[in-house]
Amino acid sequence: MRWVEEVMTPLSVCLSDTNSCLEALQRLSEINSSGCPVVDKAGELLGIVTMKVLIERTIHNDRSPAEVSCLEAVERNPVVIKPSLRLAEAWACQFDLAVVIEEDGQVVGVLSRADLAVALYQEAEFQVKELEAILNSAHNGIVVINSDGRITSFNNRAVQLFTEVSREAIGRHVLDVVPIGLMETLETGKSEYSQEFRVGQRTYIMNRAPVIQEGQITGAVGVFQDISEIKSLSQELAAVKELNSELNSIIQSSTDGLCVTDSAGIVRRINRIFQKVSLGNAQDLIGRGIQEIEEAVYGHPLFDLVLQRKQPVTIIDNKNNRSLLVSGNPVFDEDGKLLQVVINLRDMTFLNQMQQELIDAKRIRENCQELSESRDHLETGGMIGTGPEMIRVFELIRRVAKVESTVLLFGESGVGKEGIGKLLHTQSNRAEGPFIKLNCGAIPEQLLESELFGYEQGAFTGARREGKIGMFELAHNGTLLLDEIGDFPLNLQPKLLRVLQEREIVPIGGAMPRQINVRILAATHKDLEEMIRAGQFREDLYFRLNVVPISIPPLRQRHEDIIPLLNHFRDKFSKKYGFKREFSPEVIEAFLEYDWPGNVRELENMVERLMVVSAGDLIQVSQLPISFKSSSSKSARVSVNSLMPLKEAVDEVERQLIDKALEKFGSTYKAAAALGVNQSTVVRRMARFRRTDAESPA
Known part of the structure; x- marks a missing residue:
């Protein structure tokens, strides 16, 4: 204007x-x-x-x-x-x-x-252009006709929706271009809304109205929208509703108790089994915080543990003469943001009562199970490893076993380096040949050379009259594992280097070299690079040995293997000694928390010890050695990792102490007793920490 x-x-x-x-x-x-x-x-x-x-x-x-x-x-x-x-x-x-x-x-x-x-005129021209811009920016298609039924105007959306509408359509009769009912509007002079019609495979909805000037109908305008996608979405929505109904039926028919919470721990869905176990109903439970329900049902802060670890957590609880197996599984979106936590609750009481009835059936399955285990262990040589670390080791062994490259095995004492070496041999093309193992640290230095290379008759005082064949020759067409290679004497390292380079040996007292066809494996728990810097190990020998390095992770880094190993050794010693023993859930939890400095060897020895000294069929946590308890107490230390105001530091220490106590004892009452405060104090602190986390910027 x-x-x-x-x-x-x-x-x-x-x-x-x-x-x-x-x-x-x-x-x-x-x-x-x-x-x-x-x-x-x-x-x-x-x-x-x-x-x-x-x-x-x-x-x-x-x-x-x-x-x-x-x-x-x-x-x-x-x-x-x-x-x-x-x-x-x-x-x-x-x-x-x-x-x-x-x-x-x-x-x-x-x-x-x-x-x-x-x-x-300029203002009118601007208004016309403005009107055209508005029409062309509209999401709906618009077509205008005059009193003769000829198209006088349309917008770009109409061109997109109807391919028949183009610039040449101006002046043509609307029935020759697209049948959208505007001629009826001219005749009746009535406005019509939400009229649905189809053109080809597309579905449209239209509003039609007459254009009236000075009491006369001078044209008509139609505004229409393609609702084909909306129709499709409506059908998809119906499918989603049906799927949701099916999902709800599945949840309700589950024999386990199921509870779904949002990221804040508010209960959004439960099934009838969870209601039965929690002694509540859906109206009372939905909308409540899961922390309130946990204390009454299974006495562990499972939801908080899932939030802390950001991975599935499983606990075993014995309460009110019931044995419950409870699992919490976090659900994340594509960006890694927590959406829900699904809690699965299984009453194990009835299953424990049926255990005796299943013993006979279990015996029938044992032979089949042994066949299955022997088949499963064939590729891993009987070694137990289900976690991602060991899976990577086994995959590397599968590739390396088929070549002749020298392999250097790294790992702490007791992790199973000898077993890995034997697995490399059995999976190789030399599997029919001998597998010889020599512990370089267990043989005196003055005898090691003769053990490795052998000697001719009369080579030295005290030598056998007929001489002796060394380990290299014994391993001909097979594999020789040099265990504890870090203890190999420095003065013999050049001779070993020559064997690796030339693939020939000269026995003590001999003059002619002998060709050998041996694959060399070496293993150590020492830092050979540090020994090289200290002048205790030859660098050229290290490079000859370290063609393919394989690092075997310690047991404390592969907790998922602890329970399979425990079961494996339990079955092994049950067969050896002829009796059955089971481990209580508390013992299994203690095994999972322990650091296992002696690795698999220590675990095997511990299982044998507990099975032998246990007086009953169920091994209790009280029978564990004191080292387990001291390890647990060390892991419970709290720490402040950066400088901060003193009040924030005190809050952080309180948070860590409460988290550790809850993780160890599983109950706010027991945690409060261990911390020397009232149970209400622990609950208030937890609530305050949750509010602080919720108010903190993301």
């Missing part, structure tokens, strides 16, 4: 009653205007002179224009308008040239009808 002040010819000075016609003409020429107001000495408007009248007075007057006063050409009572008047309102006034005067009476300009017409 525009105003008079935007298009008028502004005037800083008007003509006065003392100006001549000549001066008036000069003034009009200067301001490039067809007219100019004339005011008296007081500034009051007298009238207006126009170029046309001035020229007529000059032509038809005998006097010189300089002698004729402009008052003789003044048109009295001109049309006066305000600068704040809208252009459309100004057009309604009848004038060829109007004077523009402010509210205070000051003359500020003139406006010709020609200038006003140009401005109105």
Whole structure:
């Protein structure tokens, strides 16, 4: 919308009653205007002179224009308008040239009808373009027809929705382009809304309305939208509802108790078994915090443990003469943000009662199970390893076993380096040949050379008359494992290096080299690179041995293997000694928390010890050695990892102490007793920590 002040010819000075016609003409020429107001000495408007009248007075007057006063050409009572008047309102006034005067009476300009017409045309042109832009930006398709049914306008969306609509459609009859019911609207003059129709494979919904001018129907407009996607989404929504119904049926029919919470621990869904175990109903439980329910049902802060570890957590709880197996599984979105926690609760009481009845059936399965285990252990040589670390080791062994490269096995004492070496041999093309193992640290230095290389008859005092074959020759066409290679004497290392390079040996006292076909494996728990820097191990020998390094992780880094190993050794010693023993859940938990500095060897020895010394069929946690308890106490230390205000440090220590106590004891009552505070204090601290975490910026 525009105003008079935007298009008028502004005037800083008007003509006065003392100006001549000549001066008036000069003034009009200067301001490039067809007219100019004339005011008296007081500034009051007298009238207006126009170029046309001035020229007529000059032509038809005998006097010189300089002698004729402009008052003789003044048109009295001109049309006066305000600068704040809208252009459309100004057009309604009848004038060829109007004077523009402010509210205070000051003359500020003139406006010709020609200038006003140009401005109105420009405004109308802008409005048309603006309307076209609005129509083309609309998500809905729009088609307009005239009273003859011919298309007069449409927007870009209509072109996208109907391929028949193009620029050539303007002027064509609507029925020849697209049948959208606008002719009925012309006939009836009625508006219709949400009318559904189909064109080809697409479904549309349309609003139709007549265009009425001065009481006559002059056209019709149709606004339509493609709802094919919405129809498809509606069908998908119905499918989702059906799937949700099926899922709910599955959850309700589960024999385990199921509870689904959101990321804040608010219960969103439960099944009837969970209601039965928790002695509540859905109306009471849904919407409550899971922490309130946990204390009454299984006495462990399982939800908090899942949040801390960000991985599945399983606990065993014995409460009210019931044995419960409870698992918490976090559910994350694609960005790793926690969405839900699914808690699965299984009552093991009935299963434990059925255990005796299953013994006979278990015996029948044992033979099949042994066959299955022997098949499963075939590829791993009977070694137990189910975690990702050991899976990577086994995969590397599978690839390396088929080549002749020298392999250097790294790992702490007791991790199973000898077993890995034997597995490399049995999986290789030398499996039919001998597998010889030599512990370099267990043989005195003066005997090691003869053990490895052998000697000829009479090679030294005390030597056998017939001589002796060394380990290298014994391992011909097979594999030789040099265990504890870090203890190999420095003075013999050059001779070993020659064997690796030339694949030949010279026995002690011999003169002729003998060719050998042996694959060399070496194993150590020492840092050979540090020994090289200390001058205790030859660097060139290290490089010859370290062609393919395989690092065997310690047991403390592969906790998922502890329970399979425990079961394996339990079965082994049960068969060896002829009796059955089982481990209580507390013992299994202690095994999982222990660091196992002696690794698999220590675990095997511990299982044998507990099975032998146990008086009953169930091994209890009280029978564990003191080292397990001391290890547990060390792991319970709290720490502050960075500088912070003292109050924040105190809060952090409190948080860690409470988390450790809850993780160890599983109950706020027991945790409070261990920390020497009231149970209500622990609950309040936990609530405060959760509020702090919720308020902290992500």
